[in-house]
Amino acid sequence: TRLYVRGLGGEKPRVPTDFARLERAAHEKMTPRGYAYVAGGAGLETTMRANRAAFERYTIVPRVLRGLDRRDSSVTLFGRTLPSPLLLAPIGVLEAAHSEADLAVAKASAATGVPFVFSSQASSPMEACAKVMKDAPRWFQLYWSTDDDVTRSFVKRAEACGCEAIVLTLDTTLLGWRPRDLNLGSLPFLRGQGIAQYLSDPVFRARLDREDASPSESPPRSPALALVARDLVVKGRQFDLDLKKMRAAVARFVGTYSRPDLSWDDVSRLREMTRLPILLKGVLHGDDAREAVGRGVNGLIVSNHGGRQIDGEVAALDALPDVVEAAGAAPVLFDSGVRSGADVFKALALGARAVLLGRPYVYGLALAGADGVRDVIENVLAELDLTMGLAGCGSLADVNRAMVRSSSS
Ligand code: FNR
Numbered sequence: 001t002r003l004y005v006r007g008l009g010g011e012k013p014r015v016p017t018d019f020a021r022l023e024r025a026a027h028e029k030m031t032p033r034g035y036a037y038v039a040g041g042a043g044l045e046t047t048m049r050a051n052r053a054a055f056e057r058y059t060i061v062p063r064v065l066r067g068l069d070r071r072d073s074s075v076t077l078f079g080r081t082l083p084s085p086l087l088l089a090p091i092g093v094l095e096a097a098h099s100e101a102d103l104a105v106a107k108a109s110a111a112t113g114v115p116f117v118f119s120s121q122a123s124s125p126m127e128a129c130a131k132v133m134k135d136a137p138r139w140f141q142l143y144w145s146t147d148d149d150v151t152r153s154f155v156k157r158a159e160a161c162g163c164e165a166i167v168l169t170l171d172t173t174l175l176g177w178r179p180r181d182l183n184l185g186s187l188p189f190l191r192g193q194g195i196a197q198y199l200s201d202p203v204f205r206a207r208l209d210r211e212d213a214s215p216s217e218s219p220p221r222s223p224a225l226a227l228v229a230r231d232l233v234v235k236g237r238q239f240d241l242d243l244k245k246m247r248a249a250v251a252r253f254v255g256t257y258s259r260p261d262l263s264w265d266d267v268s269r270l271r272e273m274t275r276l277p278i279l280l281k282g283v284l285h286g287d288d289a290r291e292a293v294g295r296g297v298n299g300l301i302v303s304n305h306g307g308r309q310i311d312g313e314v315a316a317l318d319a320l321p322d323v324v325e326a327a328g329a330a331p332v333l334f335d336s337g338v339r340s341g342a343d344v345f346k347a348l349a350l351g352a353r354a355v356l357l358g359r360p361y362v363y364g365l366a367l368a369g370a371d372g373v374r375d376v377i378e379n380v381l382a383e384l385d386l387t388m389g390l391a392g393c394g395s396l397a398d399v400n401r402a403m404v405r406s407s408s409s
Helices: 002-008 019-029 032-039 046-057 101-112 126-133 148-160 179-183 202-210 223-238 243-256 264-273 286-294 316-327 341-349 359-391
Strands: 058-060 075-077 080-082 086-088 116-118 138-142 166-169 278-281 299-302 332-334 354-357 404-406
Touching (some): 019 032, 032 179, 058 341, 086 359, 101 116, 126 148, 138 148, 148 264, 166 264, 202 243, 223 243, 286 316, 299 316, 316 341, 341 354, 341 359, 354 359
Parallel strands (some): 299 332, 332 354
Antiparallel strands (some): 058 404
């Protein structure tokens, strides 16, 4: 109601309240490269469309006259009670959207109590985000480096800065085939974007210091390379690294950020590395969910990375029920394609314990920094609240499988 009343006063919302307009407005504001990186998907973007089509296939079947005058959407995850079943997905390279990047998101997260999952490929060090969040809940998302000492260092840093869970992402052991970026000749990491966790890591830095900084200092051969060099110089200043070292850092990052040969034994090693709850992100098959739970994993995130990795992959929402069934008592979270409060409702009805919001908050960030992220979060939660009320659900326990129907069945 508060949001409607604001409108009655003639006040226009700071960010559009529907996804299509939100994305369009962000598109106008962002650089072509930044927008391509955020909006793009793998290949022909079939998976991205499939994520949406799956949401559209499910319909909500409301129940009436239940005498509810308020809704409670709180949820308890790993011993912490959260105000809503929403988290902010780990998103790398947020500087592509806004100069304040992760710090702005951290502020919005703390203001709303919606946990922020810090990305391994963040644009701000996790410690800086943790600092602005005070006691608000946050998690850390890990890409497993080929340098095990860096991986261990990331986990220890996450523990030290108050992260309450480790999310190991499994669907990005290789970077997907993303034509929008490829066609612009654009990989943000090569410009030093999205590597702040590494530049601020003591183990990574020690390796760098020991390295012979041999990449030559000769002036860049093309205008494009000169621009890259300029970006690297600016970025390097924040981390006390000169151009030569920045080039070496980027090369080291590219060579070590991810392990294509990650296996189940590594999950067991991670189990020994930390006492924090571990969630595996990118699980889409029931058998993988069973294996994970057997190895002491505490939760799963059903996700296809927003359709950015395999073109033609199963829609994340279609994979959710199988994984929920296989996971038993372990909580299953969900992302990929969530655009509204009604979408959150559908994912919860299909068994998700909580939902991660991705691209929508990045567009809010692009449009209005921390305030924009906060507005997007509040809009999604307001719609979830209304949907629960109108569908006759007083708490998340009521948002169950009986509340939705697949229109194809
Ligand atoms: C991502 N995602 C992601 N996931 C992850 O585990 N670590 C990361 O660093 C990133 N980086 C990233 C960057 C950008 C620009 C996007 C759009 C996505 C995936 C993210 O966590 C989530 O799975 C998807 O965003 C969900 O899809 P939708 O809802 O955004 O379409």
